[in-house]
Amino acid sequence: MEVELKLLLAPADNDQLLRHPLIAAHAGAPVRTRQLTARYFDTPDLHLLHHGAGLRVRKVDGEWIQTMKAGGSVQSGLHSRNEWEGPVDRPWPRLGRLRKLIGDAPRWLDLLAAPELKQRLEPLFVVDVQRHSWDLEVDGNKIELVLDHGHIERHGHRAPLNEIELELKDGNPASLFAFALQLHEQIPLRLSNINKAERGYMLVRQTGTVPYRAKALELPADATLAETLPxxxxxxxxxxxxxxxxxxxxxxxxxxxxxxxxxxxxxxxxxxxxxxxxxxxxxxxxxxxxxxxxxxxxxxxxxxxxxxxxxxxxxxxxxxxxxxxxxxxxxxxxxxxxxxxxxxxxxxxxxxxxxxxxxxxxxxxxxxxxxxxxxxxxxxxxxxxxxxxxxxxxxxxxxxxxxxxxxxxxxxxxxxxxxxxxxxxxxxxxxxxxxxxxxxxxxxxxxxxxxxxxxxxxxxxxxxxxxxxxxxxxxxxxxxxxxxxxxxxxxxxxxxxxxxxxxx
CATH class of the missing domain: 1.40.20.10 (CHAD domain)
Structure with missing residues (x-):
């Protein structure tokens, strides 16, 4: 399960983030900089989107990596999603390899078992960013900090992208909020409740935001108060x-x-x-x-x-x-x-x-x-x-x-x-x-x-x-x-x- 906090900032504040003393105090190594280009795939009728999944293939250091993220939740900007990732030999998904990564998870295996899914997949949009990343250790918690600056493109139409991701590698999720609050003291930030895939699908569907009504909350019969409050x-x-x-x-x-x-x-x-x-x-x-x-x-x-x-x-x-x-x-x-x-x-x-x-x-x-x-x-x-x-x-x-x-x-x-x-x-x-x-x-x-x-x-x-x-x-x-x-x-x-x- 991937757990990360997403935040937006103005491109004009990127240099201030890159030089921020808080990062220098917790980073174990200098910043890493890479250019990343990812193609996101789905069917013409958006089969994956409608079932809560996103599928991409991204080139990283000369190697193609396919990733599927699915399910999970977003609470106060904290994204928790299932993630399956592995190398492929081409800039196109390998569904067979993805099934092996998923293992025993019927919901997601059934998603990939849709008729002629392999033949119907097509690239819908591209995410192209320059990524700066640091490995941080904060009060015993291991966090990867990422700054992505670039754009999302669909048939020549571009949407700018400038965001921070704080991904928890090991430790307490509350540490992500604590670190973000410290950054926010000097750099104006906004929480982001949508990910890159969702932004791309907004380009595909040419839709903005619509009214969002509360979803019915289903608590298990034996739910504890510790589970119920969050x-x-x-x-x-x-x-x-x-x-x-x-x-x-x-x-x-x-x-x-x-x-x-x-x-x-x-x-x-x-x-x-x-x-x-x-x-x-x-x-x-x-x-x-x-x-x-x-x-x-x-x-x-x-x-x-x-x-x-x-x-x-x-x-x-x-x-x-x-x-x-x-x-x-x-x-x-x-x-x-x-x-x-x-x-x-x-x-x-x-x-x-x-x-x-x-x-x-x-x-x-x-x-x-x-x-x-x-x-x-x-x-x-x-x-x-x-x-x-x-x-x-x-x-x-x-x-x-x-x-x-x-x-x-x-x-x-x-x-x-x-x-x-x-x-x-x-x-x-x-x-x-x-x-x-x-x-x-x-x-x-x-x-x-x-x-x-x-x-x-x-x-x-x-x-x-x-x-x-x-x-x-x-x-x-x-x-x-x-x-x-x-x-x-x-x-x-x-x-x-x-x-x-x-x-x-």
Whole structure:
């Protein structure tokens, strides 16, 4: 299993990295420099990609080396993948030799057994880089540090490439984060959650990034807390980081929404494990900062795309409402740019690296089973939710909001632990929590919209008439279409927790 941390840096900072005293202090030999050219292979219908594998042939010191990487995971920039590598006598894959390297791994042998795979393989793109590499020893951990500078090419189209790889040869994966944090103190870095093969496939498919939604987390019935903490937090971090590039480079409101959901899930997860693995206050503060940056942008998106759409044209015509929508659009775009700058900031990179490091160090010391922990946790969350629901009142928006947050926390927790429970009971409870969250969310959207519209009125007094009309319309709608809090309360009280976990 290959374990490495990938980081991006600006080409202008390469010389500073090459001369960095931290590298000199830990390198056992001078830097090695090589030119590497690799061809990546797949079928026209991308058989390998769709099954989570990548296949390349690269020339190294006059010898052809074929490599297949497959499976694994990415958590906070830490890539863990199966890797099989060996020499071949030509710049084309030898599938027979690859099968021998794979040995007894049915999933990957079946992948290579696809009909006429040998005949259908073709080179899809080329990765050409100048590689600088060092062998480091850091506090007893052996790490290979690589700087790759070059490009990925497909039919004459090139994408620049400038990245660092920290590969763990022997030792603790947390050492990769610790070393990266030290580098980041002097050189601005960004975590990378996609590898060279994924970048190449983006050229092949001519696609950018799309919204990434959280994947269902499957915990084994006998999972320990030591296994569960990194699995849960890693699932949240994956959702955050897989939407990162799209938020920075794109304008799809859904990518921002999904990244914000990932941060909310992360905050809920950290709260869940607070009693057994308290997160350092500085990290919690930075997670809160990230949530606020994304939340501000998301609130304007909701106002623009959802809430204002409820406002019917005023008797004075469409002009005023169109002007209001234009002002909201400008504000939403400005907040989106601010969110993107937050993701490009050193603070964000430090947060992701520090979270990855803390997670790997905190998990091994945890004792107990995930099943027992989840049962107690869900009981506590359910009790808190009923208490909040009992205090809801139409005249107290803050109390309604607190109930919504309690429903959201219970929902996220059960989504993390759902595989430990009988599916029917878990699905019914999740359905109720999701409905509660949605109904109370509509109520909250109107409260937030009124706040944002008041801000617009202060900034743009010339649009006061249209803004005043929109505020009045939404407030009237809130009064005439109020959420039935009593019905929500009764539905929550009627629910029973999925009480029987699978035997652990």
């Amino acid at each position: 699995a849960v937090l890693g699932n949240c971090l994956q959702q955050i980081q897989r939407n990162e590039n799209a938020v920075i480079d794109g304008d799809d409101a859904e990518t921002l929404h999904q990244m914000r959901v990932g941060v909310r899930r992360l905050r809920s997860a950290l709260k869940l494990f607070e009693s057994v693995a308290p997160c350092p206050p500085a990290l919690l503060e930075d997670v809160g900062w990230l949530g606020a940056e994304l939340g501000a942008a998301r609130d304007w998106d909701v106002l623009l795309t959802s809430t204002l759409a409820r406002v019917q044209v005023s008797p004075g015509g469409k002009t005023g409402l169109m002007d209001l929508q234009a002002l909201a659009l400008a504000a939403a775009q400005a907040k989106r740019r601010e969110a993107a700058q937050a993701l490009l900031s050193p603070r964000y990179t430090h947060l992701m690296l520090a979270l990855g490091s803390w997670m790997l160090q905190a998990a091994p010391g945890l004792q107990g089973s995930a099943a027992k922990f989840s049962r107690q946790t869900m009981q506590d969350l359910h009790k808190s939710l009923l208490k909040r629901a009992g205090r809801m009142d139409d005249s107290d928006p803050a109390g309604v909001h607190r109930t919504r947050i309690a429903a959201k926390r219970a929902r996220y927790a059960l989504e993390f632990f759902h595989s430990l429970y009988r599916s029917n009971g878990a699905r019914a409870y999740l359905k109720t929590l999701a409905a509660t969250q949605e109904q109370l969310g509509r109520h909250n959207d109107l409260v937030v919209a009124d706040k944002l519209l008041r801000e617009l009125a202060q900034q743009h007094p010339q649009a006061e008439g249209a803004i005043h009309f929109a505020r009045g319309y939404l407030l009237a709608q809130q009064a005439t279409q109020s959420t039935d809090l009593a019905a929500i309360r009764n539905e929550l009280h009627a629910q029973r927790l999925p009480h029987k976990a699978r035997p652990a």
